[in-house]
Amino acid sequence: MATVKLGENTVNLIGELPAVGDNAPDFTYVKPDLSDAKFSDSQGKVRIIMALPSLDTGTCAAETRAFNEKLASYDNVEGIVMSKDLPFAAKRFCELEGITNVTAGSDFRHGEFSKAYNIEMAEAVMKGFFARAVWVVDGEGTIKYLELVESVGQEPDYDSALEAINNAG
Numbered sequence: 001m002a003t004v005k006l007g008e009n010t011v012n013l014i015g016e017l018p019a020v021g022d023n024a025p026d027f028t029y030v031k032p033d034l035s036d037a038k039f040s041d042s043q044g045k046v047r048i049i050m051a052l053p054s055l056d057t058g059t060c061a062a063e064t065r066a067f068n069e070k071l072a073s074y075d076n077v078e079g080i081v082m083s084k085d086l087p088f089a090a091k092r093f094c095e096l097e098g099i100t101n102v103t104a105g106s107d108f109r110h111g112e113f114s115k116a117y118n119i120e121m122a123e124a125v126m127k128g129f130f131a132r133a134v135w136v137v138d139g140e141g142t143i144k145y146l147e148l149v150e151s152v153g154q155e156p157d158y159d160s161a162l163e164a165i166n167n168a169g
Helices: 058-073 087-097 112-117 158-168
Strands: 003-006 009-012 028-030 036-038 046-051 077-083 103-106 133-137 143-148
Touching: 028 103, 028 112, 046 058, 046 112, 046 158, 058 077, 058 087, 058 158, 087 103, 133 158, 143 158
Parallel strands: 046 077, 077 103
Antiparallel strands: 003 009, 028 036, 046 133, 133 143
């Protein structure tokens, strides 16, 4: 079982995360317009999945803005920010922040992402929310990079994620 820090406390996740070299599990998520999409819909592109607790937190908002900016220069990369936020909140956030280079995906309806990626916190005050992690998946569906951010309150290592994107293409 994977763990992260939430403040000073160690928190268990619901299981082990898909690792580098694994085939990335497919999942259905809800887009801000309430339509369903499948991760496999973007097969053939390099994909980056950013799991985070909620777009309504400062660190998650900063991460989403940063990846939105950094992915603007890539043509064949699909960015998906996954949380359990309702699509209405995700849509509002993306419109207010000008987020156009990543898709805000919600796991609220199907729960497939949390089950397939085991990223949900299993205990404590944030039980049920996602921990912070980044996966880079090549066009064939193989995970090329994983960062489970040690502390939920920290931003990920953007440079390493971008290096993995560059190497996955």
